[in-house]
Amino acid sequence: EILSQPGEFKKVLSYLNQLPISSFPCFLIDSDVVYFVGCGSSYYLGISACKYFSRVTGIETKAIPSGELLLSDIRVMTSTKLKYSAVMISRSGNTTETVLAAEKLNKIGIKTFGITLDGKSDLQKVCSLCLTLPLEEKSVVMTKSFSCMLLSLFFISDKISGKEPKYNQLVNNSNEFVKESCQLEENQTLLEANHYVFLGSGIYEGIARESALKLQEMSLSMAEAFSSLEYRHGPKALVTNDIVIVLYSSGQSEKEEMNLLDEMRELGASIICRSPIAEDGRDAFIQIIFAQLLGLFIAKRKGLNPDQPRNLSKTVIL
Ligand code: F1P
Numbered sequence: 001e002i003l004s005q006p007g008e009f010k011k012v013l014s015y016l017n018q019l020p021i022s023s024f025p026c027f028l029i030d031s032d033v034v035y036f037v038g039c040g041s042s043y044y045l046g047i048s049a050c051k052y053f054s055r056v057t058g059i060e061t062k063a064i065p066s067g068e069l070l071l072s073d074i075r076v077m078t079s080t081k082l083k084y085s086a087v088m089i090s091r092s093g094n095t096t097e098t099v100l101a102a103e104k105l106n107k108i109g110i111k112t113f114g115i116t117l118d119g120k121s122d123l124q125k126v127c128s129l130c131l132t133l134p135l136e137e138k139s140v141v142m143t144k145s146f147s148c149m150l151l152s153l154f155f156i157s158d159k160i161s162g163k164e165p166k167y168n169q170l171v172n173n174s175n176e177f178v179k180e181s182c183q184l185e186e187n188q189t190l191l192e193a194n195h196y197v198f199l200g201s202g203i204y205e206g207i208a209r210e211s212a213l214k215l216q217e218m219s220l221s222m223a224e225a226f227s228s229l230e231y232r233h234g235p236k237a238l239v240t241n242d243i244v245i246v247l248y249s250s251g252q253s254e255k256e257e258m259n260l261l262d263e264m265r266e267l268g269a270s271i272i273c274r275s276p277i278a279e280d281g282r283d284a285f286i287q288i289i290f291a292q293l294l295g296l297f298i299a300k301r302k303g304l305n306p307d308q309p310r311n312l313s314k315t316v317i318l
Helices: 005-017 026-030 041-057 066-079 096-107 122-126 144-160 168-186 203-219 228-232 254-266 284-302
Strands: 033-038 060-065 084-090 111-116 129-132 195-200 223-227 243-248 270-274
Touching: 005 144, 005 168, 026 041, 026 084, 026 111, 026 144, 033 041, 033 066, 033 096, 041 060, 041 084, 041 144, 041 203, 060 066, 066 084, 066 096, 084 096, 084 144, 096 111, 096 122, 111 122, 111 144, 122 129, 144 284, 168 284, 195 203, 195 228, 203 223, 203 243, 203 284, 223 228, 228 254, 243 254, 243 284, 254 270
Parallel strands: 033 060, 033 084, 084 111, 111 129, 195 223, 195 243, 243 270
Antiparallel strands: none
16 A cells, blocks of 8 residues: 555546545635644544645644644633634545534534545535545554645645645655665664654655654554654753654754754764755655665564554544
């Protein structure tokens, strides 16, 4: 499923290209604040998607876990005069907190746009508008569903803000990216570290968080993620020469990022710096493949089944 992504991107793009404008959530553009809501990987893709949405529309966004919306933000939303809308993200469309959050938003008159892989799911029933991607995923662990939903949310952000979505070239180049990332399998130091840290900011913060989750789920590794420059403020106390730090470079403040990496290298860390392959973070849906493969290769080395992690199920029903 990881290796099938370049082909799946093409299918998703041609599906999105033939949809009528009524399938797109134009109502998001009329909001003061747009929430991006999901659990686990779906929340992390919300972090990346909301940053891109803000960048192209200029509208304020907030990404939160569905449980956080239920336990906290829903109170703020009922007590202010701001006009809200929400993007509800769920591969299964049946995750309890996400469905409950969509129901609660409905009740207080906030419009919701759902994105899922299951057209018969509860999310499809409760959202004001819902998009079902023509995609199936067998693994418990989200890989191609993550990248394809992220690509779709980038496309939708462009479309509803009147910008021409341009992803064909990136998608055509994604094969090369996958091939290059497969070389990770030969890197013994990288695959046998005790501790992995992923750093990213803006759109790439979501990618860093999802990367750490991939390693935790697939390979039961000790993995963490931080907003890049935050790493200096405490977590660096844990740096030893048995740590691998992966930075998804923003391509913006390279000086600060490079200083950070130099400092960590001096403390003994092995450093990997991933540079953007497109402007404005539009390559984020491809960059995640690096960590999916890393998780897969570590899992193989440890003799683990990366598709069926310990204690995990495909849908979390509370
Ligand atoms: C989200 C999720 C996954 C996680 C696990 C349980 O589900 O938390 O991110 O890897 O499989 O479910 P969904 O709401 O996107 O279906």
